[in-house]
Amino acid sequence: MDIKAGKYLKQITFPEDLRKFKESDLPEISKELRDYIIDIVSVNVGHFGASLGVVELTVALHYVFNTPDDQLVWDVGHQAYGHKILTGRRDIFHTNRIYKGISGFPKRSESEFDTFGVGHSSTSISAALGMAVASRLKGDKNRQHIAVIGDGAMTAGLAFEAMNHAGVENSNLLVVLNDNCMSIDPNVGALKEYLTDITVSHTYNKVKDEVWKLLGKISKFGPNAQEIASKVENAVKTTLLKQSNLFESLRFRYFGPVDGHDVNRLVKVMNDLKDIPGPKILHVLTVKGKGYELAEKDQTKWHSPGLFDKISGEIIKPSSNGPQPPKYQDVFGNTIVELAEKNDKIVGVTPAMPSGCSLNIMMKAMPDRAFDVGIAEQHAVTFSAGMATQGLIPFCNIYSSFMQRGYDQVVHDVALQNLHVVFCLDRGGLAGADGPTHHGAFDIAFMRCIPNMIVSAPMNEQELRNLMYTAQLPETNAPFSIRYPRGNGVMPEWKTPFEKLPIGKGRMVRDGEEVAILSLGHPGNFAVKACEELEKEGLLPAHYDMRFAKPLDEELLHDIFSRFKKIITVEDGCLMGGFGSAIGEFMMNNNYSARVTRLGIPDRFIDHGEPKELYDECHFDAKAIKEAVRQAIGEAILV
Numbered sequence: 001m002d003i004k005a006g007k008y009l010k011q012i013t014f015p016e017d018l019r020k021f022k023e024s025d026l027p028e029i030s031k032e033l034r035d036y037i038i039d040i041v042s043v044n045v046g047h048f049g050a051s052l053g054v055v056e057l058t059v060a061l062h063y064v065f066n067t068p069d070d071q072l073v074w075d076v077g078h079q080a081y082g083h084k085i086l087t088g089r090r091d092i093f094h095t096n097r098i099y100k101g102i103s104g105f106p107k108r109s110e111s112e113f114d115t116f117g118v119g120h121s122s123t124s125i126s127a128a129l130g131m132a133v134a135s136r137l138k139g140d141k142n143r144q145h146i147a148v149i150g151d152g153a154m155t156a157g158l159a160f161e162a163m164n165h166a167g168v169e170n171s172n173l174l175v176v177l178n179d180n181c182m183s184i185d186p187n188v189g190a191l192k193e194y195l196t197d198i199t200v201s202h203t204y205n206k207v208k209d210e211v212w213k214l215l216g217k218i219s220k221f222g223p224n225a226q227e228i229a230s231k232v233e234n235a236v237k238t239t240l241l242k243q244s245n246l247f248e249s250l251r252f253r254y255f256g257p258v259d260g261h262d263v264n265r266l267v268k269v270m271n272d273l274k275d276i277p278g279p280k281i282l283h284v285l286t287v288k289g290k291g292y293e294l295a296e297k298d299q300t301k302w303h304s305p306g307l308f309d310k311i312s313g314e315i316i317k318p319s320s321n322g323p324q325p326p327k328y329q330d331v332f333g334n335t336i337v338e339l340a341e342k343n344d345k346i347v348g349v350t351p352a353m354p355s356g357c358s359l360n361i362m363m364k365a366m367p368d369r370a371f372d373v374g375i376a377e378q379h380a381v382t383f384s385a386g387m388a389t390q391g392l393i394p395f396c397n398i399y400s401s402f403m404q405r406g407y408d409q410v411v412h413d414v415a416l417q418n419l420h421v422v423f424c425l426d427r428g429g430l431a432g433a434d435g436p437t438h439h440g441a442f443d444i445a446f447m448r449c450i451p452n453m454i455v456s457a458p459m460n461e462q463e464l465r466n467l468m469y470t471a472q473l474p475e476t477n478a479p480f481s482i483r484y485p486r487g488n489g490v491m492p493e494w495k496t497p498f499e500k501l502p503i504g505k506g507r508m509v510r511d512g513e514e515v516a517i518l519s520l521g522h523p524g525n526f527a528v529k530a531c532e533e534l535e536k537e538g539l540l541p542a543h544y545d546m547r548f549a550k551p552l553d554e555e556l557l558h559d560i561f562s563r564f565k566k567i568i569t570v571e572d573g574c575l576m577g578g579f580g581s582a583i584g585e586f587m588m589n590n591n592y593s594a595r596v597t598r599l600g601i602p603d604r605f606i607d608h609g610e611p612k613e614l615y616d617e618c619h620f621d622a623k624a625i626k627e628a629v630r631q632a633i634g635e636a637i638l639v
């Protein structure tokens with residue numbers, strides 16, 4: 001790939017090279033870094049707006065702090081492209097998110113500059129505090145620990161748990177709050193209003209200038225810095241307590257807001273802050289998508305735009321002949337509106353993913369009945385549970401991997417009370433280029449072991465609609481999980497009439513002989529393809545779309561285990577404890593004996609790549625199913 005770094009950037013392999021430049025060169029270096037990100041992401045796909053927004057911040061952080069000895073922790077990590085480029089990965093950045101290439105998120109195994117593996121949000125303050133306390137216990141007073149967290153990520157409970165703890169730990173922690181007023185969609189909630197207030201407050205800005213004047217003197221005072229710092233603190237407090245500062249209340253010293261695109265100003269401020277001990281927060285104002293006009297204007301679209309022409313700004317969609325099947329998420333988004341029009345008990349809940357899961361369709365159509373609660377999966381679940389106690393039927397849509405964070409709430413607040421909450425788990429299965437932090441590998445296993453929970457997965461759009469329809473019927477009245485993958489389904493004509501599905505019942509897709517393939521969810525389509533191709537070879541396995549991992553269709557399974565001695569299970573989820581395990585348990589419990597081959601995600605974390613590359617690696621695509629059938633039948637011949 002012939003993308004060249006600019007004249008400064010090409011001299012920077014590691015931050016120590018950056019630190020050799022004069023401060024006056026930093027604006028130009030920032031410009032080159034931004035151009036390099038635009039050049040590569042436009043042809044390579046990836047997160048875009050977030051990294052552009054923190055270019056100056058990234059340059060300033062690596063210029064001022066002695067990384068990697070000083071510990072820099074990025075929250076979520078989707079904004080860390082500039083960091084990757086400045087920390088030894090410039091020349092391999094074109095492999096970002098590509099199979100076997102570098103990860104789209106900071107990853108400890110990839111670089112010593114990636115101090116903490118991320119992907120899920122709001123972990124940075126806890127992790128950096130842990131590092132800071134470790135340094136203190138080791139007697140290292142000089143090491144700096146910096147968490148960079150967005151205003152979206154700051155909405156999560158985890159971030160506040162960490163702030164609450166950090167306020168009483170006398171550790172060297174700097175939280176940089178990167179405030180761009182955006183999550184993926186516009187940020188929501190009272191904290192956002194508070195940050196806006198503090199940003200525009202005249203009183204505050206006046207004080208702030210005085211504080212900076214004082215801070216400017218600190219470096220000259222050397223050992224007396226602490227004394228000056230406490231004067232600074234008092235100056236802030238006496239004036240600010242009038243309007244009460246949330247962060248000050250949590251015993252953080254609050255500094256800012258500062259223009260996050262003024263790299264020289266950032267360098268000066270950070271140099272000053274280095275000398276102030278204890279927990280500090282620096283509020284930095286940035287613009288998501290900065291420097292690429294279209295991304296600044298439509299920040300949600302340009303969060304992760306796909307391929308685009310960087311000159312015209314056109315987002316390039318893959319060409320297609322004829323009507324294409326819709327994305328599963330859009331089937332969810334449109335279907336919930338259709339159902340909610342008929343059933344006024346239905347409400348929709350998303351923790352900060354309205355456009356990612358398409359609940360934005362309902363938010364537009366029925367703003368009073370659809371809630372974006374911020375990056376707050378735990379709250380999303382318990383909030384849904386609360387509404388369910390009052391007879392509402394919440395559809396709580398959470399990406400499978402983010403649901404991990406709401407697990408106790410699913411068990412304790414929903415299932416234990418047998419509340420009628422419908423969980424729609426988007427991105428169930430291998431999620432692709434986002435990699436192991438985002439794969440929805442575990443939900444079948446972790447939902448299946450919870451009493452009262454109904455666990456289902458549709459094989460196509462029609463089944464998704466019918467499962468959603470069935471889930472909201474009053475007689476269902478139980479926690480109900482429906483998981484479906486990222487991306488497109490298989491039915492261009494997807495808007496089929498609703499039909500009630502019997503809970504815990506599967507269906508035969510094709511009858512056959514010798515081998516039975518039992519699939520759960522979308523991988524049933526891989527089985528259909530495998531069966532069609534095997535038929536040409538004269539092999540005729542039967543195929544069943546089981547739909548439910550719990551309750552299992554025991555009647556159908558008795559029939560299958562009586563007729564077949566070779567069973568293959570297929571799922572886009574972890575093998576340990578998943579759907580195949582459920583079939584194995586059924587076999588044991590009922591004293592059947594059969595040769596069961598389980599295809600699915602093995603017991604290791606799967607890296608990033610195109611879904612088809614990952615299905616191949618994990619061995620549960622059509623090719624793998626064909627091989628498994630041939631092997632089963634071949635063995636039969638040998639016997």
Ligand SMILES: Cc1ncc(C[n+]2csc(CCOP(=O)(O)OP(=O)(O)O)c2C)c(N)n1
Nearest residue numbers: 050119120121150151152153182183184352
């Ligand atoms: C636990 C969790 N929930 C949801 C997400 C999806 N997600 C990725 S980035 C993002 C927005 C983060 O907003 P902010 O922290 O303000 O960073 P910005 O993108 O604005 O720079 C969200 C919701 C996630 N990564 N982790």
